[in-house]
Amino acid sequence: xxxxxxxxxxxxxxxxxAPRALAFNALAVVTAALLCLTLYWGFIVAPNELxxxxxxxxxxxxxxxxxxxxxGFSLCVLGSIMYLAKRSExxxxxxxxxxxxxxxxxxxxxxxxxxxxxxxxxTYWTWDPRLTTTLLIGMIYVAYLLLRNLGATGEAxxxxxxxxxxxxxxLMPIIHYSVQLWRGQHPTVITSKGGGLQRDxxxxxxxxxxxxxxxxxxxIWARARYERDRQxxxxxxxxxxxxxxxxxxx
Amino acid sequence: xxxxxxxxxxxxxxxxxxxxxxxxxxxxxxxAEGESPAESRAAAFQAVDPNAKKExxxxxxxxxxxxxxxxxxxxxxxARLGALYAKNRGELERLVRAVERGGxxx
Numbered sequence: 001x002x003x004x005x006x007x008x009x010x011x012x013x014x015x016x017x018a019p020r021a022l023a024f025n026a027l028a029v030v031t032a033a034l035l036c037l038t039l040y041w042g043f044i045v046a047p048n049e050l051x052x053x054x055x056x057x058x059x060x061x062x063x064x065x066x067x068x069x070x071x072g073f074s075l076c077v078l079g080s081i082m083y084l085a086k087r088s089e090x091x092x093x094x095x096x097x098x099x100x101x102x103x104x105x106x107x108x109x110x111x112x113x114x115x116x117x118x119x120x121x122x123t124y125w126t127w128d129p130r131l132t133t134t135l136l137i138g139m140i141y142v143a144y145l146l147l148r149n150l151g152a153t154g155e156a157x158x159x160x161x162x163x164x165x166x167x168x169x170x171l172m173p174i175i176h177y178s179v180q181l182w183r184g185q186h187p188t189v190i191t192s193k194g195g196g197l198q199r200d201x202x203x204x205x206x207x208x209x210x211x212x213x214x215x216x217x218x219x220i221w222a223r224a225r226y227e228r229d230r231q232x233x234x235x236x237x238x239x240x241x242x243x244x245x246x247x248x249x250x
Numbered sequence: 251x252x253x254x255x256x257x258x259x260x261x262x263x264x265x266x267x268x269x270x271x272x273x274x275x276x277x278x279x280x281x282a283e284g285e286s287p288a289e290s291r292a293a294a295f296q297a298v299d300p301n302a303k304k305e306x307x308x309x310x311x312x313x314x315x316x317x318x319x320x321x322x323x324x325x326x327x328x329a330r331l332g333a334l335y336a337k338n339r340g341e342l343e344r345l346v347r348a349v350e351r352g353g354x355x356x
Contacts, residue, residue: 055309112316245352
C-alpha cells in the first residue's frame with residue numbers, strides 16, 4: 001500500500017516536491033498580479049484609439065494569446081521530437097500539455113480576432129493568410145489531441161501523434177511571417193522599426209504579453225504534471241493487474 | 251485535314267489568343283492616349299455623400315464579448331484541469347483499495 005500510495009510521486013521526489021510546489025504557487029501569484037495589472041493599465045490608463053475607439057483594447061490579450069499559442073505548440077513540437085528520439089514519457093507529457101494549452105489560446109485568438117475585425121474591417125472573417133493559417137494549425141492540433149485522447153494508447157498511435165505534432169509546428173513561422181510574405185488585411189502593430197502604439201497602449205500590450213506568457217507556462221506546467229501522474233497511475237494499474245491484485249472478490 | 255495541319259492551326263490559335271490577352275492587359279495598364287504617367291496615377295478625391303447610409307458598429311459590446319470569451323475559455327480549462335486531477339486521485343484510491351484487498355486475501 002505504501003508503495004502504491006507514494007508511487008504517484010516517486011521516492012526521489014520527496015526532496016523536490018516542496019520547492020516545486022512553492023515555485024508553482026509563486027508563478028500562480030505572479031500570473032494573477034500581471035493579469036490584474038494588464039486589465040488596470042488597459043482599461044483605466046490607456047486611452048481610446050482615434051479610429052477604433054474602445055474596441056482596439058481587444059489587442060491587449062489577442063496578440064499575447066497568439067504568442068502563448070506559439071509557446072504551447074512549440075513545446076508540443078519539442079516534446080514530440082524528444083519522444084520520438086528517446087521514447088521519453090515525461091517529454092510526451094510536455095507535448096500533450098503544450099498542444100492542449102496552445103489550442104486554448106488558439107481559440108482565444110480565433111474568437112477575439114473576428115470580434116475586433118467586425119469593427120475594424122466590417123466583417124467577422126476574411127480568408128486572409130494569417131487567419132487562414134491560424135485556423136489550419138488549430139485544426140491540426142485538434143486532430144493531434146483527438147488521436148491522443150480517443151485513439152488507442154499503443155506505441156504506433158503515440159508515435160503517429162508525435163509526428164502530427166511536429167508537422168503542425170511547421171506552420172508557425174508561416175503564420176508569423178504571412179503578413180510580410182503575402183498581402184492581407186491583418187495589421188502589423190509591432191515592426192522592426194518599433195511599434196505604432198502610443199506609450200500607455202504599448203505598456204498595456206507589454207503587460208499583456210507578460211501576463212499571457214506566465215499564464216501559458218502555469219497551465220502547461222499543471223497539465224504536464226497531471227499527465228505524468230496519469231502515466232504513473234496507468235503503470236501501477238498494469239502492474240497490479242499483472243499481479244492479480246485487481247481481480248473482483250465475490 | 252491532316253494531323254500536322256490541325257496541330258499547326260491549334261498552335262497558331264493559341265498564339266493569337268495569348269497575344270490578344272497580353273495586348274488587353276497591357277492596354278488596361280498603359281496610360282490613355284495623350285495622358286502623362288503622372289496623370290494616369292493621379293488619385294481621385296470624391297466627396298462623401300451625406301445621404302449615404304453609414305454602418306456604425308458599436309465597439310463596447312464587441313469588447314465585452316471578447317473579454318467574456320477569454321474569461322469563459324480560461325475558467326473552463328482550469329475547471330477541466332481540476333476535474334482531471336480529481337479523476338486521477340479517484341483512480342489512485344481505487345488502486346490502493348484493490349491492493350489492500352489483495353493483501354488481506356493473501
